[in-house]
Amino acid sequence: MSEKDNTVNIASEKNRYHHGDLRSALVEEGLKLIDTAPVDALSLREIARRAGVSATAVYRHFPDKAALLGALCLEGHARMAKAFEAAMASASPGVEAFNAMGRAYVTFALAHPSLFRLMMAQPDGPVPVPPPSAGGGGSDGMQILVNAIDGLFGPDAPVHVREAGRLRAWSLVHGLAMLMLDGQVPAEPALIDAVVDASVL
Amino acid sequence: MSEKDNTVNIASEKNRYHHGDLRSALVEEGLKLIDTAPVDALSLREIARRAGVSATAVYRHFPDKAALLGALCLEGHARMAKAFEAAMASASPGVEAFNAMGRAYVTFALAHPSLFRLMMAQPDGPVPVPPPSAGGGGSDGMQILVNAIDGLFGPDAPVHVREAGRLRAWSLVHGLAMLMLDGQVPAEPALIDAVVDASVL
């Protein structure tokens, strides 16, 4: 107990050999960096530098760079889930909730371009919308999104119809987000609306 | 004339100081490499190595790496245009042609993952579907694609409706392609059909 507290206090001092909670610090710095730079400009050494630690210290907490990026992804998914819940909260159920979700998806991507790219490039990581035939619950609180989508088709719709609809909805917002991130389509709210607010899926 | 021919002949010999047509050779090797490796594993030096030339020789033909990648993109767009034309040729006009186009888009992405990514990450390069409010002709023979899409809405549809439809169509296929490339959705033909063949846009 007191030893734990002592450790934390020591950890808050400067110029010590042991950092205290380097792993968290690395993730923190990584998240700060990734929000202000393209993905490929995110270097292990830079993160270590910002955490005030030698480059190779990272390897005491992550087997390689990909593992650190994986940790960033995890935090990214948590943030995305929050954004989704917020969007859900301020929309009445049904089509409106569905549209709010789509807007939240694109908005999140535009707000955190590199993080979003990283999250999507991680095939093993948790996924915002479980793909068809993926069975049960998605990541975090994302099941609510699936419910919103499925709600559009009614509970009596065949499974393959709901699954196809889910995939189409995901493809639609994901494609728009990507095109805007890559600068192929201007990131104008009106265009987001034009894609998301369509009455028919 | 004969001097030209002579140059070409000399260029076909080995172990000469001057390559003959290094620029084309670099693009060629780059295209070969990019079809068998992820984008970020594509190094200037490796391309030069395969072309049998020193690393810095590249800089006599391209100001930097991005320029070489840009040249690869150009060839990529040409190939994509060919794929589109082929898809168009073997489909009757109307909805069927439109669907064939969508399938061709996703299929091309899956066949050339890194090249496709590169093409889409090039905001200044030619674009398969001109974005709304982009005015006139797109790249290469892509206008035919726009026509196919616009045909779905009839010639009397308001401009903003056709533009929105175009954007939705592009987002849909692009999103599906990206999700499959990133491994978020299994690259199964049935899923492509499920997304592309939907009767309503």
Place this chain on the structure above:
DNA sequence: TCGGACATGTTACTGGTGTAAACATTATTC
């Protein structure tokens, strides 16, 4: 035909990266 100008190649070097190995220091545990 000779000789310079130019194009196109080379080597040497800088500063950046990810990562492995050996060593140093601190924390923990018997």
Place this chain on the structure above:
DNA sequence: GAATAATGTTTACACCAGTAACATGTCCGA
């Protein structure tokens, strides 16, 4: 309190993009 494990550091290597200086070949005009 000493052995051990955890956590950092230094050093080193291989690779990368890009610059500068130099080498070699081609071409054009006297």
